[in-house]
Amino acid sequence: MNAEQAASQPDAAEPNTAIDAQATEPDKPKRWVGNRLPRREDPRMLRGSGRFVDDIPDPHAYHLAFVRSPVASGRITEILTEDAISMPGVVAVLTSADLGHPSLTAVLEREEFVPTTMPLLAKDRVRYAGEPIVAVVAENRYLAEDAADNVWVEIEEMPPVLSLEDLGRSDLPVIHDEAPDGVLVDLQMFTDDLLDDVLGSAPLVLEEIFRSGRVTAAPMESRTCRADWRDRDEQLVLEVSTQVPHQVRSGIAQALGVPERKVRVIAPDVGGGFGLKCVVGREEVVAAAIAMRMRHAVRWSEDRQENLIASFHGREQEYRIRAGFDDEGRFVGLEADIRCNIGAYSVYPFSCAVEPLMAATELPGVYKVGRYAARARGFASNKPPTAPYRGVSRPQIVLVMERLMDKAARSLGLDRVEIRRRNTIQPDDFPYLGPNGITYEPGSYVEALELCAAEVGKAGWREQCERQDGLLRGIGIVNFSERTAYGTATMGMRKMQMTPGFEVSHVRMDASGDVVVTSGTCGHGQGHETTFAQIVADVLAISPDRIKLRQGDTDVTSFGWGTFASRSLVIGGGSAAVAARRLADQLREVAAEMLEAEPTDIELVDGHAQVRGAPDARLTIDEIAATVHFRSHTLVQREEQLLEARGSADPPGMFSNAAHAALVEVDPGTGDAQVVDYIVIEDCGVVVNPMIVDGQVRGGVAQGIGSALYEEMSYSPEGQPLTGTFMDYMVPTASEIPRVAVHHLETPCDQTETGAKGMGEGGTIGAPAAVLSALNDALRDYDADIDFVPVRPADLLAVLEGTSNSERRLETA
Amino acid sequence: MKDQHLVSLTVNGREYELVVESRKTLADVLRSDLGLTGTHLGCEHGICGACTVLLDGEPVRSCLVFGVQADGRKVRTVESLSDGDELNDLQQAFSRHHALQCGFCTPGFLMLGEAYLSTDPEPDREEVREVVSANLCRCTGYQGIVDAVCEVAEMRRSKDREGTP
Numbered sequence: 001m002n003a004e005q006a007a008s009q010p011d012a013a014e015p016n017t018a019i020d021a022q023a024t025e026p027d028k029p030k031r032w033v034g035n036r037l038p039r040r041e042d043p044r045m046l047r048g049s050g051r052f053v054d055d056i057p058d059p060h061a062y063h064l065a066f067v068r069s070p071v072a073s074g075r076i077t078e079i080l081t082e083d084a085i086s087m088p089g090v091v092a093v094l095t096s097a098d099l100g101h102p103s104l105t106a107v108l109e110r111e112e113f114v115p116t117t118m119p120l121l122a123k124d125r126v127r128y129a130g131e132p133i134v135a136v137v138a139e140n141r142y143l144a145e146d147a148a149d150n151v152w153v154e155i156e157e158m159p160p161v162l163s164l165e166d167l168g169r170s171d172l173p174v175i176h177d178e179a180p181d182g183v184l185v186d187l188q189m190f191t192d193d194l195l196d197d198v199l200g201s202a203p204l205v206l207e208e209i210f211r212s213g214r215v216t217a218a219p220m221e222s223r224t225c226r227a228d229w230r231d232r233d234e235q236l237v238l239e240v241s242t243q244v245p246h247q248v249r250s251g252i253a254q255a256l257g258v259p260e261r262k263v264r265v266i267a268p269d270v271g272g273g274f275g276l277k278c279v280v281g282r283e284e285v286v287a288a289a290i291a292m293r294m295r296h297a298v299r300w301s302e303d304r305q306e307n308l309i310a311s312f313h314g315r316e317q318e319y320r321i322r323a324g325f326d327d328e329g330r331f332v333g334l335e336a337d338i339r340c341n342i343g344a345y346s347v348y349p350f351s352c353a354v355e356p357l358m359a360a361t362e363l364p365g366v367y368k369v370g371r372y373a374a375r376a377r378g379f380a381s382n383k384p385p386t387a388p389y390r391g392v393s394r395p396q397i398v399l400v401m402e403r404l405m406d407k408a409a410r411s412l413g414l415d416r417v418e419i420r421r422r423n424t425i426q427p428d429d430f431p432y433l434g435p436n437g438i439t440y441e442p443g444s445y446v447e448a449l450e451l452c453a454a455e456v457g458k459a460g461w462r463e464q465c466e467r468q469d470g471l472l473r474g475i476g477i478v479n480f481s482e483r484t485a486y487g488t489a490t491m492g493m494r495k496m497q498m499t500p501g502f503e504v505s506h507v508r509m510d511a512s513g514d515v516v517v518t519s520g521t522c523g524h525g526q527g528h529e530t531t532f533a534q535i536v537a538d539v540l541a542i543s544p545d546r547i548k549l550r551q552g553d554t555d556v557t558s559f560g561w562g563t564f565a566s567r568s569l570v571i572g573g574g575s576a577a578v579a580a581r582r583l584a585d586q587l588r589e590v591a592a593e594m595l596e597a598e599p600t601d602i603e604l605v606d607g608h609a610q611v612r613g614a615p616d617a618r619l620t621i622d623e624i625a626a627t628v629h630f631r632s633h634t635l636v637q638r639e640e641q642l643l644e645a646r647g648s649a650d651p652p653g654m655f656s657n658a659a660h661a662a663l664v665e666v667d668p669g670t671g672d673a674q675v676v677d678y679i680v681i682e683d684c685g686v687v688v689n690p691m692i693v694d695g696q697v698r699g700g701v702a703q704g705i706g707s708a709l710y711e712e713m714s715y716s717p718e719g720q721p722l723t724g725t726f727m728d729y730m731v732p733t734a735s736e737i738p739r740v741a742v743h744h745l746e747t748p749c750d751q752t753e754t755g756a757k758g759m760g761e762g763g764t765i766g767a768p769a770a771v772l773s774a775l776n777d778a779l780r781d782y783d784a785d786i787d788f789v790p791v792r793p794a795d796l797l798a799v800l801e802g803t804s805n806s807e808r809r810l811e812t813a
Numbered sequence: 814m815k816d817q818h819l820v821s822l823t824v825n826g827r828e829y830e831l832v833v834e835s836r837k838t839l840a841d842v843l844r845s846d847l848g849l850t851g852t853h854l855g856c857e858h859g860i861c862g863a864c865t866v867l868l869d870g871e872p873v874r875s876c877l878v879f880g881v882q883a884d885g886r887k888v889r890t891v892e893s894l895s896d897g898d899e900l901n902d903l904q905q906a907f908s909r910h911h912a913l914q915c916g917f918c919t920p921g922f923l924m925l926g927e928a929y930l931s932t933d934p935e936p937d938r939e940e941v942r943e944v945v946s947a948n949l950c951r952c953t954g955y956q957g958i959v960d961a962v963c964e965v966a967e968m969r970r971s972k973d974r975e976g977t978p
Contacts, residue, residue, distance in 0.1 A: 038908050045916025046904040048851015048891035052917060055850035142836065218861060220855045220951050221917040271853070271917030272951050304856040525915030525952050695911045695953060702954035726860035726949065734944035734955035763954075 072719025118192030129308030193222025202324030221271020243561030267552030268523030314389030353423030484758025520560010566758030578647025700763020862948030914952030
């Protein structure tokens with residue numbers, strides 16, 4: 001069912017009149033979950049009264065600018081700051097030594113992992129162009145940048161390690177002494193003694209190499225922060241654009257050696273993150289250190305060039321695959337050697353192992369691959385560190401699996417949908433235990449594939465591909481899963497020293513009957529203020545506009561892990577549901593005393609507590625709230641005061657799934673490729689707000705199309721970044737992104753409080769594979785066999801001119 | 814040493830006299846001198862369009878205009894769109910079509926949309942896609958933005974038709 005067609009569109013001006021389709025039917029309770037409720041966040045954003053970090057007024061704050069390394073690799077021999085410090089408005093010019101050499105270290109408790117230290121400011125080595133070396137503090141940003149230009153840093157340049165081809169070259173300098181071979185993590189995740197035999201005797205064996213380019217999340221708001229020391233609270237307060245306030249607090253506490261109590265981290269409105277803001281930025285900790293030291297407010301606003309060349313990247317990976325198939329096109333075995341170029345440092349706190357671990361563990365996806373073994377390594381290079389960018393290895397592994405399906409289909413003369421059908425985990429296989437040790441709970445893998453193929457048929461794409469108008473057209477259909485909402489049990493298997501997973505929410509009702517919910521998740525565009533209110537409203541039987549979510553403040557919420565890995569609605573929202581149920585119990589107890597009934601006979605309906613079967617005996621929730629607060633002396637049966645509850649959630653992690661289809665057009669004259677239509681079938685269990693789910697899907701697909709066709713961080717052979725502006729790093733515009741039709745399937749999850757599964761990354765995960773499959777299909781008459789992204793016009797022209805093969809394209813530099 | 818200028822400009826109907834350093838951008842004047850922080854800075858090199866405002870009715874990147882260049886001119890920012898709590902038709906359409914997620918780029922798209930709509934266009938989806946391509950959004954995939962602008966173009970035209978005797 002298409003939510004677009006099926007759902008009513010509530011009036012934006014009167015959000016509380018939005019009625020679920022079910023609500024108009026008698027005997028069914030009104031439910032807010034499932035409703036296209038307009039977002040609570042929208043009015044302030046539309047008025048320009050959202051409050052992002054840089055919008056917080058503080059005319060007296062100092063501004064921070066960083067002197068960054070102009071070279072990719074080298075040894076710092078001298079830093080001269082005298083000229084800079086004498087410039088107008090300059091307050092201080094600080095080096096690593098001035099700050100006492102603070103650093104951050106991400107630790108994974110595995111023998112195969114080598115911990116490396118990331119200094120907040122480069123100490124004696126620089127490891128990528130753009131690495132911060134000196135912090136300049138001045139009265140405003142203009143003056144700070146002026147002075148930064150006048151700091152002299154002498155660097156003895158060394159040849160850089162840039163690409164996976166450079167790895168193992170003994171003529172290149174070691175990046176971290178702790179890892180002389182450049183390998184920061186080497187995981188042999190699964191082994192199978194019989195795999196070689198199986199592959200040796202398989203009728204079809206594909207040996208392939210797949211590559212994906214280095215990209216960056218590029219949220220529209222770059223990183224930014226404002227740090228201030230408050231004597232009264234004995235606290236450093238850091239307002240920062242982050243997805244993970246508590247992790248930033250821990251990073252500051254650990255790097256600067258202060259107790260966590262003395263650090264308060266606040267994320268106000270955050271202008272997008274996509275994983276780039278789910279790790280701790282060294283510049284943010286430097287700002288905190290300087291504010292503590294100077295006892296003066298300091299702010300830092302990363303400019304776009306810094307954001308592109310010196311924040312965090314993702315995705316630079318290579319997969320060497322051996323895959324065996326039987327005569328029917330069924331997998332018999334899969335072997336993967338995965339290499340990730342993780343950049344110069346292991347990010348805090350997740351470490352550089354996030355991408356290799358994800359890749360090796362979840363490569364099989366929705367397919368039954370037979371025997372399986374995977375090795376995944378993370379290599380250091382003289383490029384910026386990689387962070388868990390939206391999708392985290394899954395855009396690559398889906399691309400690998402889907403290209404294998406296409407290639408096997410072609411070799412065996414099978415239909416591309418049919419070969420997927422034969423390999424997909426079937427409905428009666430659930431719960432399915434994969435060769436990767438993961439148990440898959442039910443999903444609609446086959447149904448999604450079939451529905452996607454049917455929608456492609458209905459949309460007339462095949463007819464379009466037959467058109468003879470000079471353009472080449474192709475279709476890609478892909479099928480995949482997305483593991484979401486990893487709880488501590490699953491995260492614990494990664495063996496991170498700091499293991500995320502749970503969330504704790506609090507629900508508090510005030511004397512007027514309104515409710516404040518707090519959660520350690522930290523929304524930044526996903527509409528949590530709306531969806532959390534929907535969940536709690538159903539439990540308490542009050543309108544969601546009486547429920548306000550407070551998040552992103554370590555002094556307001558309990559310790560929590562933040563928003564990443566498609567976890568927030570499931571874990572944060574789930575913990576809010578648990579807390580709300582406890583608060584509902586309290587309301588029932590008070591109502592029972594006031595109405596002289598048993599709590600078990602009280603039901604909450606439409607803003608009231610009433611006796612079941614005797615609806616005339618009822619109280620408004622407001623009356624109960626006022627009584628508890630102002631006239632508690634009349635309640636003799638209560639042992640606790642007030643209306644407050646906490647709840648926690650820590651699910652094991654569950655799989656959403658989706659099938660994507662892309663229709664592309666290629667101009668054979670120019671090599672220009674355009675995605676002209678796109679279909680998504682997605683299943684994230686119970687949908688809390690279809691409008692928001694569709695928005696996450698569409699935005700994700702746009703980012704996936706970006707990495708498939710347009711975006712790549714490029715470097716010169718010397719390691720100089722060549723994509724430091726939005727002229728060079730091409731984030732797609734409205735002209736490059738087609739309409740995306742979204743269709744929902746719903747397999748409720750019995751492991752979560754709301755039946756929902758996470759879904760924040762699926763769009764980005766499926767799109768590169770769908771687009772690449774479609775491009776190869778469009779150029780099928782030219783024997784296209786393109787196994788990398790991004791695919792640029794020159795790559796397509798090379799295929800069209802017959803000068804290409806899948807191996808040709810080595811990485812930049 | 815600083816090159817300071819006295820400028821007078823009208824922002825959202827209100828007149829201001831300010832002393833502005835020559836190199837200070839209009840965006841920084843609006844944000845830091847006038848406290849109008851709805852105008853956001855996404856790239857500071859004229860590509861993303863988050864800082865789009867109307868200068869004498871025309872859309873400009875306020876990161877590429879110096880404050881002194883606004884001397885004697887009229888500026889409109891996102892703060893001018895709603896009437897108190899009442900959102901205007903384009904703002905309401907953005908919400909209805911889920912044309913914003915994080916909301917950071919939204920003020921720029923609204924001002925771009927207002928400039929386009931002020932030309933009284935025939936609603937044409939492909940034309941709107943091209944207009945909207947002036948700005949970048951990383952969250953939405955643009956569909957809601959295009960839908961919202963198309964819908965308001967249609968609504969304003971039918972309103973005009975009704976209003977014409």
